Amino acid sequence: MKKSKLFALIGGLGIVTLSIFLIAADHIDAPAVAGTTADITDFYAFQGENNNNFVFAANVQGLLPPGSPTDQASFDETVLIEFNIDYNNDLKEDLVIQAIKRGDSMYFFGPSVPTFSGSEGIKSTIDTSTPYSVKISTRDDVQIAEKNGMKFFAGPREDPFFFDFNQYNAVLAGTASGFENPGTDTFAGKNVLSVVVEFPKSMLPGGTAGVNPFAASTPIYNVWVEAKRKQ
Numbered sequence: 001m002k003k004s005k006l007f008a009l010i011g012g013l014g015i016v017t018l019s020i021f022l023i024a025a026d027h028i029d030a031p032a033v034a035g036t037t038a039d040i041t042d043f044y045a046f047q048g049e050n051n052n053n054f055v056f057a058a059n060v061q062g063l064l065p066p067g068s069p070t071d072q073a074s075f076d077e078t079v080l081i082e083f084n085i086d087y088n089n090d091l092k093e094d095l096v097i098q099a100i101k102r103g104d105s106m107y108f109f110g111p112s113v114p115t116f117s118g119s120e121g122i123k124s125t126i127d128t129s130t131p132y133s134v135k136i137s138t139r140d141d142v143q144i145a146e147k148n149g150m151k152f153f154a155g156p157r158e159d160p161f162f163f164d165f166n167q168y169n170a171v172l173a174g175t176a177s178g179f180e181n182p183g184t185d186t187f188a189g190k191n192v193l194s195v196v197v198e199f200p201k202s203m204l205p206g207g208t209a210g211v212n213p214f215a216a217s218t219p220i221y222n223v224w225v226e227a228k229r230k231q
Contacts, residue, residue: 037061037076038227041192042161045223048198056083056097058225059192062159070156070191071139075101078230081195082124085111086222089208092118098126099154099195101136106154106195108132111203124228151198159187 041062048055058081064070080100084093094117097110112127134145137155145152164183170176207219 038079038229040225040227041159043225044160050198052202053198053200054204055196055198056223056225057194057196058083058099058227059157059159059194060227061193062190063187064156064191064193066189066191073156073191073193075106075136075154075193075195076229077101080124080126080228080230082226082228083110083197084114084121084224084226085204087205087207089211089220089222091222093121095204096124096127097197097199098124099197100126101154102133105133105135106152108134108150108152108197111199121226122228124226149200151196153194153196155194156191157194159190159192161187163187 037060039060039062041059042057043059044055044057046055047053060075060079060081061073064073077100080098082099083097085095085097086092087094093114095111096114097108097112099106099108101107109127109129109131112130114121115125115127116123132145132147132150132152134152134154135143137143137153139156142155143153162182162185164179165186167176167179167183171178204221207221209219210216212218212220
């Protein structure tokens, strides 16, 4: 499988509160997958409105103009979206949540122990023992499924990432010394396809304490998302 990935770090006091929220953005930066259905734009990991839950959101296929381009965009049945969770800080996935399109729905599996991890994780197989599904939303028909304390969504959303791409290029070229406040949102009005899962923190073992230099007593989880295309 070919894959692309983005990383984030989340921390919790036990598994009760979320203290760190980091985002990575990729928008068409990965040459091997840029412009394809496996192109990840962003990964978000944060505490839910219900503070007993975590939310993972992966966005793919960025820079979709509104209207027909967004309405005609679709998830790829050959691309597996995999959320990876490392709770013992060995930088290998201990649990995964997987999502893949089948027909007009997105099917979710996990959290479950992966068959392969670390450098072997590229060989991911789908755990079909506990499937959950949600009908893929359209602009006019938003669907959210709930089951066993989890919530699921898949469909188009406006790109939430704020980035002044022109100013960024000017800084790199040496024609600007810094960013403006607030700057111009290059992605304003552009859309992505989002895959979102919300789940109870109680589904995860405790994270690892003593490794966060800013809050040593706060356990953390390393989490990342991958888009893997079937070969």
